[in-house]
Amino acid sequence: MPLVAGVELGGTKCVCILGTGPDDVRVIERVPTTSPAETLTAIEAVLDGWRGFVALGIPSFGPVGIDRTAPDWGHITATTKPGWSGTDIAPRLAARYDVPVGFDTDVVGAALAEARWGAAQGLADLAYVTIGTGVGVGLIADGKPLSGLTHAELGHIRPRRLAGDVFPGMCSFHGDCVEGLASGPAIAARAGKPGDQLAADDLAWVSVADAIAQLCHILVLTGVPRRIVFGGGVAVGTPHLLPRVRAALVDSLGSYGNLALLGDLDAFIVPAALGDRAGPLGAILLGQAAL
Numbered sequence: 001m002p003l004v005a006g007v008e009l010g011g012t013k014c015v016c017i018l019g020t021g022p023d024d025v026r027v028i029e030r031v032p033t034t035s036p037a038e039t040l041t042a043i044e045a046v047l048d049g050w051r052g053f054v055a056l057g058i059p060s061f062g063p064v065g066i067d068r069t070a071p072d073w074g075h076i077t078a079t080t081k082p083g084w085s086g087t088d089i090a091p092r093l094a095a096r097y098d099v100p101v102g103f104d105t106d107v108v109g110a111a112l113a114e115a116r117w118g119a120a121q122g123l124a125d126l127a128y129v130t131i132g133t134g135v136g137v138g139l140i141a142d143g144k145p146l147s148g149l150t151h152a153e154l155g156h157i158r159p160r161r162l163a164g165d166v167f168p169g170m171c172s173f174h175g176d177c178v179e180g181l182a183s184g185p186a187i188a189a190r191a192g193k194p195g196d197q198l199a200a201d202d203l204a205w206v207s208v209a210d211a212i213a214q215l216c217h218i219l220v221l222t223g224v225p226r227r228i229v230f231g232g233g234v235a236v237g238t239p240h241l242l243p244r245v246r247a248a249l250v251d252s253l254g255s256y257g258n259l260a261l262l263g264d265l266d267a268f269i270v271p272a273a274l275g276d277r278a279g280p281l282g283a284i285l286l287g288q289a290a291l
Helices: 036-048 090-097 106-117 178-182 184-191 204-222 241-253 275-290
Strands: 004-009 013-021 024-032 055-060 101-105 126-131 135-141 228-231 269-271
Touching (some): 004 036, 004 275, 013 036, 013 275, 024 036, 055 090, 055 106, 055 275, 090 101, 101 106, 101 135, 106 126, 106 135, 106 228, 106 275, 126 204, 135 178, 135 204, 178 204, 184 204, 241 269
Parallel strands (some): 004 055, 055 101
Antiparallel strands (some): 126 135
16 A cells, blocks of 8 residues: 555644554654745644655645646635635645645545445445534445545535524634534533533534434435534534434434435534544545545
8 A cells, every 4th residue: 555645734733644544654743824934834744754655635724726727626615714825735645746636625534434434335426514713525336436626615604593692703704604503613602611511401402413413314315425524622522412413403304305214313513533533544545536
């Protein structure tokens, strides 16, 4: 198996990995995400010390340019992270190391890893949803990232609001999109304290679960995922959340369509299995795919 280097570019830290898979990780190093110049220089200092890798995979926070024929391929585009909009990532590293580079969103990287080694093993079609500081969705169809004009941005859909819910939301672009209603910062703003300090029966969870269930409703109606895998600190750190989401999804879908296709919802909506390893392992898979 060829040796691959990967860089999971995150909002607070970047994880550099060298290996071929979960059973063969040679090195992992982390650098803080600060300014683009400082961060990329630190990443290059790590990669410069490694030898023998034949490809590089980069799953990144976004939005990002994933069309290889477009001028913004491999760049971070209109992001909320100050100073990072327009940053050249993949072309810069491809030129420096002269190896094939695979580039996609961080959630697509995690989705690929969960499909290969995690909670969706054996399934060629899935959605990976991360709920943490933000909300993102990676879609995999027939074993490959699903994209067209660009990558999915389903964390920014605008759900129908529950009657009487006047919380304006926290998204700087849309206010009450799913990210603005169900992300970690949104939960803290709504409830006055972080989600991990809220009781399981706190009313805030009703609106949070409803927003996430509507995201799942849309995913189901695309006809793509055979499983929806949830990652991120809010999703995996709140054991009572996914049962609420499953119940709200049943209510939302009603009697439309063939719900038997989904099977047991406990097996259709599941927590991620790889934890914080999903992104770095996804970087290896993106690098392997670029070969």
